[in-house]
Amino acid sequence: MLCCVLVTAALISSSLAFAANQSVQGAKKEEGGYETDAPNAILIDGDSGSVLFEKNADQPTAPSSMLQMMTATVVFDKLAKGDIKPTDEYVVSEHAWRHGGAPSGGPTMFAAIHSRVAVQDLLRGAIILNANDGSIALAEGIAGNERAFTELMAKRAREIGLADATFANASGLPDLANQMSVREIAKLARFIIKTYPDQYKLFNERDFTWNKIHQTNRNPLLNALASADGLKTGFSKDGGYGMVGSAVQNGVRLIVAINGIDDPDDRLTESKKLLEWGFRNFEVRHLFEAGQIVGYAKVFGGNSSSVALTGKEPVRVMVHKNGQDKLLARITYTGPVRAPIDGGQWVGTVKVWRGPNLAVEVPVYATESIGPGSMTRRAFDSASELVISWLRAGVGKL
16 A cells, blocks of 8 residues: 655644545746746756756657767676776667768768777767767777676666656667656766766867867757756757756756757757856755655555655755745555564655645655564554455545
8 A cells, every 4th residue: 555644744743644545747848937938948947856847858869879878887887886887888880880880971980990999088988079970989898799788777766766757779770769858867877876876077178089080079068058057959850959958057057858849049049048047046944954854655564653764865956046935745555564674674655745836755664674473463454454455445435
């Protein structure tokens, strides 16, 4: 049974009430009177993931070269685990050269056919230049072929919470199976920034020279907004022009992702405007610190009837500076949670709504271990659950 603990009042009182879960979804509408010409757009707080603005944010789109962030994430993971080294060299196959190199007419680092290129240089090509040959060579070098590499991409995507993204290649070249929503694109950008801070610096490098050809970073946001430090652009005939960008002002990082724009100049304008709007109109509100108890979950068959829940990271949300936001927090979990429960065990999620919009989600965990209760306790809990199920069934028939 999906359960819900209400953690609310003016914001947020310590009083808690247990109630049946109500289905509340983040509204898919433009917020705060802001309007954008981008068909698909989202703006999030890079620290908490709090959503400041969204428009068709869950609609699948063609990510184009922005998909290469997922390719880079797989490579970053391999490097972090020691499975590969930055100095390892991969061969630029005829496939990589023909479909992603000089003959392709698309973004390329102009790596020569059959040449051997170090992982660190292929990464720079893919990240700074959107180089398709660099992405394909990385995929083939790591997995043997692109098809096998896309399986690694999909596996890693699911691990980091991208439930719907699909991949047909490592470059983002047109294929109907390449699908990512702007919410997933922004979420992936945030994951890279938080998980691989050293590698993330590559997205802010302004140029790259390979094969004696000097090229500048294809992300125009880096020059248009002084506080910007990443990430990537994309374009395809079906998907239009897209961009995922990040900027930091006064210690606050915002991440924007848009897609489906008809003109590259408008892509830059809309991304910059959305970031500036966010910095101008929002501020951070601290709800709970890391380790602070945020609520309690009902326990079934344990030596305690409830267990305290806490987050491993702070619960923070971006709110309008005018102070008029209505905030609501709920802890959702599948319960009652059956004993035994280990301290630190994941139990559910605290979700915070700003008005009708789901603003932030943070996992919560048991603060202590709960052992099995007595036979009497377990019998009482079983009887209680049976009565509750009858009541629900009766209500459902009314």
